Amino acid sequence: MSNTGAVMQKTLLGWIISGAIADKVVSTSCNLSIDQGLDLKLSKFWDIEEVTSxxxxxxxxxxxxxxxxxxxxxxxxxxxxxxxxxxxxxxQLSLGNSRDLAVKRFYALERKLCQQPTLKTQYTEFINEYVELGHMQRIHETKLHNADTNKSFYFPHHAVIKERGNCANSPP
Known part of the structure; x- marks a missing residue:
């Protein structure tokens, strides 16, 4: 390392030393004096920045x-x-009355499935698999009419089929 010398510079925070110094420096001392205004500003800064619980x-x-x-x-x-x-x-469980919307969505889905036999087959297979896995169960009509609408929630949904090969990253 070459010894080009240290540079001292006076800043608003006081004197700073930068640059290369000799490898064989035995001791270094620094005398720093800060004016009263800067000291007060630093104290306020640290008070503001102090992390409190x-x-x-x-x-x-x-x-x-x-x-x-x-x-x-x-x-x-x-x-x-x-x-x-x-x-x-x-x-308190208050989901609101969702039955009417779910019934409307079901009838719209039923019309769509009647127009698209392939989609109907796929959707039927999916629903049957869900029932077999125990993810859902059939509710009989008497339970539907006797259900407390504030404690029951009906999920309106529609068929979503992921077709393979439409995206560049999709497997064939």
Whole structure:
């Protein structure tokens, strides 16, 4: 390393030293004086930037969520966190009345399937597979009419078929 010398420069924060210095420097000393105004500004800066605990600012719900995490988390073999989902106690389930919309969507789907026999076959196979896997079950008409609309939710849906080979990255 060549010794080109150190450069001292006065800045708003005081003197700084930059540049190369000799490898065999035995000791270095620095005398720094800061004017009173700058000292006050630096103090204010560090007061503003100081990280304080926001523990006291948590709501009761946030505190309960953090407590739940601490009591229920674990790490798997990959190092990922596994946490049991926190469920609210005394929650009110109010999803609204979705039956009318779901019935309208069903009739529209039925008309579409009648016009497209291939789609109807694929959709029927899919629905039957869902029933066989236990992902859904048939509800009889008497249960539909007696259901409490505030505790039941009907998912309006339509057939979505992923056709292979339409995208450049899709397998044939």
């Amino acid at each position: 926001s523990q006291n600012n948590y709501t009761a719900e946030e505190k309960a969520c953090e407590k739940h995490f601490i009591e229920n988390y674990r790490r798997n073999e990959d190092g990922r966190f596994i946490v049991k989902l926190p469920l609210k106690e005394n929650r």
